[in-house]
Amino acid sequence: MAARERDFTAPTVQLLTPEGELRPTPEAEPYLPIVEALGDAELEQFYRDMVVSRRLDVAGANLQRQGQLALWVPSHGQEAAQVGSARATRPQDHVFPSYREHIVGMIRGLDPVAILALLRGTTLGGWDPAANGNFHLYTLVLASQTLHATGYAMGLQFDGAAGTGDPESDAAVLVYYGDGSTSQGDANEALVFASSYQTPQVFFIQNNQWAISVPVSRQSRSPLSRRGGGFGMPGVRIDGNDVLVSYAVTRQSLEEARSGEGPSLIEAVTYRMGAHTTADDPTKYRSDDEVELWKTRDPISRYRTWLEAKGASGAFFDEVDEHANDLAADVRRRALELTAPTREVIFEHVYHEPHPLMAEQYAWLDHFERSLDGDDA
Template identity: 55%
Template structure:
């Protein structure tokens, strides 16, 4: 069980009580209207997460990876991006997908099994979800090296210079692919930001058992900067990511950002977190809820009218209806579709496997008849 009150040194600009604080190196350059926009993004992202979890419980999705509690980390990172920046996600970046304009129904289609990721990565500059833990880190580093060789780094043109973001979790930090990506990114000064959402648990394994030092300090051994940010603070996450992304665009090379946050829900809908963590730990982190602290600031520090919160709540209700109705209108999964989109030209061996599997499925129909 992680320490409930660790001596955490991180960048924070908005306290859990909703008070703005200063930091010597980072600041949020937006106004209260921008903060209201971030609040809206987080509320709608949480509603997406809650609805998808309920749909899975009702048998409409095969699985869902929850992000409850990680909204600030994802929205802060997502809104710091420029149009030309490219994102390589894991399987939990629903908030970043929202920021990049991916229809949430397309996320549900993926977890329903009716497609293998139907959004166009080049349209949204947001790659398909990655289930193989850590593999997207090498993909992102390779893409960043390509951007570098295309001359889209360090030109001074804000519409051309490009940064790449690789999202991963604290569990993935134990994978070899992650360390190999660090080696290549450092060696070639690739314009990539490694964004680790440290939600304290790699399924049932606490971060403290995986790493004897804070994750962000691993960057020291590879020769590039590491920074830890309060991942439940959307303002701080946005500010830190703005700086790291601009450093990459300017040709300064990679940065490791550790967003220190917490997964208040389960790892996925097949997980039972009560088997490995205590309820008082969850209650402790609820006091640091990323949405509640922004709401507290907007109400007290920015004098935001109740009508704004009512409007966001109504929009969340509309999103919920859209997701429920849209998901139920999706077709049933066709299992043999798994063989599609593996190769541009399907080899004979894979065609034979498809045929054999189709015969296997058909055998159950014959038994039923």
């Protein structure tokens, strides 16, 4: 019996072409007014963020190769997806990252040294989300953050912090995960609960083509954006290397979420130019031709071309380069000054209140360590 013909395609929403020209696809036309409302300062900020992200990526990779970090998670190539979506959030929103969203954290107010401290092993957890723009902690267990985000979004509903009709106070939740994480049970369970409870939430998939060494073509026979419809929510596929469309689609999706229209899913089609982490060797599983192809779609180059055509000066680009280099140098210097935590930290925050079991265990460890030094009095 002949196989049935099935349509596994999905349109890709794009505003900015790889050549740096503003040529919206038909599906992108409704989002154009969102971009047109942006001022020059906001548009230039997108570029600044992307350049800073790439400079930080280089600094982090170098620190790891020099033995100063246990691991580094590159984001080279995914700058547009991250910057556009992060800039689309409002201050009251909550952002749940995976472990690659370094510039997203910085946009939300996080000191990047906090990320390096985590990867250097000098912190047991990370940072206080409430003090850092509601940017929640990195999650190394794939897709578990999608459940955390959905639970938090349900909590916002229960607390009356979403769906009231006030865009200045209503909050929404943005959760990042990768194409590999879409195959995890947690991600699918999160989509079930989000749809069932109509949470104020946006699922943002960074489809960088590779789940470590497994291509997305092996994980899904159809575009990941179509999974939204399968769970009863809108699903949009965007050019993840187009910072303008990343901003516009995420902005509209978040506004719809906070106004009570329920969750949605965005698939940002991008590419991981480097390794999955510094523990990975991508030359073992992907071709040079593939990497060269994606170099021609670089998110920073195309956006710079568009800004230049709009009249951005050479002085602006020089200033951005200087700022990014200074920031990377400062981050490197402060990262090298990080010291290991004292042993007392192990016992802090295990319980909300002081607990006799923690006191007992601390006393035991203190006695044990003193005995190693010959001081067993």
